[in-house]
Amino acid sequence: MKFLDEYRDAESARKLGSAIARVTTRRWTIMEVCGGQTHAIVKYGIDRLLPDNLELVHGPGCPVCVTSLEMLDRAHAIASQPQVIFCSFGDMLRVPGSRGDLLQLKSQGSDVRVVYSPLDAVNLAAANPGQRVVFFAIGFETTAPANAMAVWLAKRRGLSNFSVLVSHVLVPPAMTAILQATGNRVQAFLGPGHVCTVMGYTEYEPIVRDFHVPIVITGFEPLDMLEGVLRAVKQLEDGRAELENPYSRVVRREGNPHARRLVDEVFQVCDRKWRGIGLIPRSGYKIRASYGAFDAEQIFAVDALEAQESSLCISGAILQGQKKPHECPAFGRQCTPQTPLGATMVSAEGACAAYHAHGRHLYDDRTAECTVPQA
Amino acid sequence: MTMSAENLAATFASCPVPQARFDRILLGHGSGGQLTADLVRRLFLPAFDSDVLSALEDQATLRLQGSAGGPRIAFTTDSFVVKPIFFPGGDIGKLAVHGTVNDLAVGGARPMFLSAAFILEEGLPLTDLQRIAASMRQACADDGVALVTADTKVVDRGKGDQLFITTAGIGLVPDGVALSISAARPGDRILLSGTIGDHGIAIMSVREGIDFETVLESDCASLANLTRVMLEVCSSIRCMRDPTRGGVASALNELALASKVGVKLDEAAIPVRLEVRGACELLGIDPLHVANEGKLIAVVPPAEADRLLQAMRSHPLGCNASVIGEVVADHAGMVVMRSVVGGERVVTMPAGEQLPRIC
Incomplete structure (x- = not known):
C-alpha cells in the first residue's frame, strides 16, 4: 500500500536495527508518548529488534486510558437518562467506571451508540429532534479539531439537542509532570507525531531546554519508530538535548493553523484530572462560555461524583513509564480485556491491552510464570 | 524471550480464563472471539454434556x-x-x-x-x-x-x-x-485459500458508510467443490476450517488449543486485498480478526503441502491460496506471527465485538 509499505520494509528495518545497536554503548530509557506508538511497537515486535540495553517505556498518550473515573461515571449517569442518545468512539464503551461500563448500560436498555466521527453525532441530533444527543469528546490535541468542528457546526445549524461531554487532555503538561515526578526514569521522548501535526512543536522546545531531554517527533510505522529511536540514542550518547522532527512528511513547526484556530474558538485550557496520575494544571480543554449551550456537563448538571479505583490496578505507574504491564500482579489474571480493572487494559492504545492482545503475557518467561495462579 | 513448553503447559492447564463479570448477554458474546468461546465453554457445554459437542468441530x-x-x-x-x-x-x-x-x-x-x-x-x-x-x-x-x-x-x-x-x-x-481440529502435528503446513477479511469489510462498508472508492464484495461462496477437489488430491489433510466470525485468528487459536500445538505464521504470506488493508488501517482493526465467508484454512503434512497448494490454486476459489505458516511443537496453544519487519507477536482471539451481526 502506497505510503505505508515503504515504512514497513524488512530490510530497511534490519539496517536501522543494526545502526541502533552500533551507536548504543550504555543503558538508556526512552518513552514513546503515544498509545499508537506503543501499539506499533508490540504489533510489529519493534522492541525485539533493539539491543538489550535499550528500554522503551510506554507513555500516557492513550486518551481512553487517562479519562478519569469521575468523568466515566458522569458519562454513565448522562447515558442512563431518558431521551438521551449517548455517542462515543467504540473503545470508550468498554472502559469500566465504578458502576460498570457503557456496553453493560446498553444491554440494560440505554441508547448507547458507537460513532466513527463526532460529525455523525451531529447528524444524529438533526435526524432525532425529540432526543438529546450527547457525544463523549475525549482525546488529545489530535481529536480536538474534529470535536470542535462538531460543536461549531451544531451551533451554526441551530441544533439545541446536541451537546458534548468534554474530557480533552493535552500532551506537553503530562510530559512535564512525568519529568518532575519522583522515580522518573525517562531520558528521552519519542514525541507525539499526530498531536504535533495539529499543534506543531513549539510547545516542546521549552521542555527540551528546561529538562535537558531529547524529544524526537516520531510517526507510527515501524521505520518511523526505529528512526526516532536511532536519533534519540544518538543524542543521548552525545550528551545533546534537541528537538528533532524526522516526521516532517506530516508535521510542520507551526502545525495546522486552521485546525488550531477552530480549537481555540470552541475550547479553552483548563486543569484536568488524569486517571491513574491525578490533577495536572492546565492539561485539558473545556468548552468556552460562548459555546456553553453545547456543554453536557452544564446541561445535565450531574452531581459531583466520588469514585474509587481498584486497589490492584497500577495503571498510574504504567502511564508514567515507571512500570511495565506484565509487572502488575493482576495482569492476565484478574485483569484481562474481558475483565479490565483499569483503562490501560481496554483501549487498543492502552499499554496493558497492547501487551495482552499481542500475547506478551504468554510470551515472556517471567510473565508466563506470572499467569500461573499462586499455590 | 524464549519460553519453555512446561511453563506454557502449566499456564494453560491451571490458569483458566478469569470469571466473566457479565450477568447479561452482550453483543460481544456473538463475536466469535473470546467472549463467545467463554459462553460456549462455561454455559452450553456443561448444560448439554455431549462428547461430540465438546469436540468443538x-x-x-x-x-x-x-x-x-x-x-x-x-x-x-x-x-x-x-x-x-x-x-x-x-x-x-x-x-x-x-x-x-x-x-x-x-x-x-x-x-x-x-x-x-x-x-x-x-x-x-x-x-x-x-x-x-x-x-x-x-x-x-x-x-x-x-x-x-x-x-x-x-x-x-x-x-x-x-x-x-x-x-x-x-x-x-x-x-x-x-478431519479434526485436534489432528494438527508439528511440522504440518497451514494453507489459506485466498484473501482475508473481504466479507467483514464489505458489510462494514455498506453499514457504516465508509467509502473505499471501489465496491468491495463479500467473498460469500460455497466451499464444497473446493474441498472435494482438495480431498481427491490429498487424502492426508488433517483439518480444514472456514474462518468466519472471529476470523483466521480465532480459527487458528482454536486449532492450537485443540491440537495442543503451536502455530507459527508469516505475516508477509497472508493475502489481504488493498481495500481491506486500507479499511483495517483506518479503523484500527486486525484483518486476522475479520470474518470471511468463502475461505478455508487447511492443515496438511509438509510432504503434501506443495501438491495441495497447486490443486487449490487451480480452483477458482483458491487462486490466491498460499502457505501462511506451520504447526510447531513450541508454545503449545498459541499462535505466534513473524511481522513484516521481522519482529514477533502473539495472535490472540478478538477480545470484544468489532462489528455485531456480521453473518
Whole structure:
C-alpha cells in the first residue's frame, strides 16, 4: 500500500536495527508518548529488534486510558437518562467506571451508540429532534479539531439537542509532570507525531531546554519508530538535548493553523484530572462560555461524583513509564480485556491491552510464570 | 524471550480464563472471539454434556447405531442475523445456504440436505422475501444440496429486524476421511485459500458508510467443490476450517488449543486485498480478526503441502491460496506471527465485538 509499505520494509528495518545497536554503548530509557506508538511497537515486535540495553517505556498518550473515573461515571449517569442518545468512539464503551461500563448500560436498555466521527453525532441530533444527543469528546490535541468542528457546526445549524461531554487532555503538561515526578526514569521522548501535526512543536522546545531531554517527533510505522529511536540514542550518547522532527512528511513547526484556530474558538485550557496520575494544571480543554449551550456537563448538571479505583490496578505507574504491564500482579489474571480493572487494559492504545492482545503475557518467561495462579 | 513448553503447559492447564463479570448477554458474546468461546465453554457445554459437542468441530460427525462401516453422517446448524440483509456480493439467504454447506464441507462431508427456519418481522416486504428465497434456491443448486424442510414464524414489528434465518445441514463423510481440529502435528503446513477479511469489510462498508472508492464484495461462496477437489488430491489433510466470525485468528487459536500445538505464521504470506488493508488501517482493526465467508484454512503434512497448494490454486476459489505458516511443537496453544519487519507477536482471539451481526 502506497505510503505505508515503504515504512514497513524488512530490510530497511534490519539496517536501522543494526545502526541502533552500533551507536548504543550504555543503558538508556526512552518513552514513546503515544498509545499508537506503543501499539506499533508490540504489533510489529519493534522492541525485539533493539539491543538489550535499550528500554522503551510506554507513555500516557492513550486518551481512553487517562479519562478519569469521575468523568466515566458522569458519562454513565448522562447515558442512563431518558431521551438521551449517548455517542462515543467504540473503545470508550468498554472502559469500566465504578458502576460498570457503557456496553453493560446498553444491554440494560440505554441508547448507547458507537460513532466513527463526532460529525455523525451531529447528524444524529438533526435526524432525532425529540432526543438529546450527547457525544463523549475525549482525546488529545489530535481529536480536538474534529470535536470542535462538531460543536461549531451544531451551533451554526441551530441544533439545541446536541451537546458534548468534554474530557480533552493535552500532551506537553503530562510530559512535564512525568519529568518532575519522583522515580522518573525517562531520558528521552519519542514525541507525539499526530498531536504535533495539529499543534506543531513549539510547545516542546521549552521542555527540551528546561529538562535537558531529547524529544524526537516520531510517526507510527515501524521505520518511523526505529528512526526516532536511532536519533534519540544518538543524542543521548552525545550528551545533546534537541528537538528533532524526522516526521516532517506530516508535521510542520507551526502545525495546522486552521485546525488550531477552530480549537481555540470552541475550547479553552483548563486543569484536568488524569486517571491513574491525578490533577495536572492546565492539561485539558473545556468548552468556552460562548459555546456553553453545547456543554453536557452544564446541561445535565450531574452531581459531583466520588469514585474509587481498584486497589490492584497500577495503571498510574504504567502511564508514567515507571512500570511495565506484565509487572502488575493482576495482569492476565484478574485483569484481562474481558475483565479490565483499569483503562490501560481496554483501549487498543492502552499499554496493558497492547501487551495482552499481542500475547506478551504468554510470551515472556517471567510473565508466563506470572499467569500461573499462586499455590 | 524464549519460553519453555512446561511453563506454557502449566499456564494453560491451571490458569483458566478469569470469571466473566457479565450477568447479561452482550453483543460481544456473538463475536466469535473470546467472549463467545467463554459462553460456549462455561454455559452450553456443561448444560448439554455431549462428547461430540465438546469436540468443538464445525460439524458433528456421527455413526448411526448398527452401521459398522460406510459413510458417516455430518450434521451442523447455524443462524444468520446479518444486517443489512442485502449486501455487495450476497444476501442473508445465500449466506445461510453457503454458510451451512461450508461447515459440512470443511469436515470432509458431501453436503446433501438442508433445513431452513425463517423468523420474519411484521411488515417485511414480500418482494424482499421473494428475492431471498430465489437466492437460496440458486445457492442450493450451485451447492448440489436440497432444501427439504422449513418453518416460518412471524414476530411483531420492532421485535425482530426484518429477517433471521436458521439452517441445519446433513452430509455424508466418506469412509477414510477423518478431519479434526485436534489432528494438527508439528511440522504440518497451514494453507489459506485466498484473501482475508473481504466479507467483514464489505458489510462494514455498506453499514457504516465508509467509502473505499471501489465496491468491495463479500467473498460469500460455497466451499464444497473446493474441498472435494482438495480431498481427491490429498487424502492426508488433517483439518480444514472456514474462518468466519472471529476470523483466521480465532480459527487458528482454536486449532492450537485443540491440537495442543503451536502455530507459527508469516505475516508477509497472508493475502489481504488493498481495500481491506486500507479499511483495517483506518479503523484500527486486525484483518486476522475479520470474518470471511468463502475461505478455508487447511492443515496438511509438509510432504503434501506443495501438491495441495497447486490443486487449490487451480480452483477458482483458491487462486490466491498460499502457505501462511506451520504447526510447531513450541508454545503449545498459541499462535505466534513473524511481522513484516521481522519482529514477533502473539495472535490472540478478538477480545470484544468489532462489528455485531456480521453473518
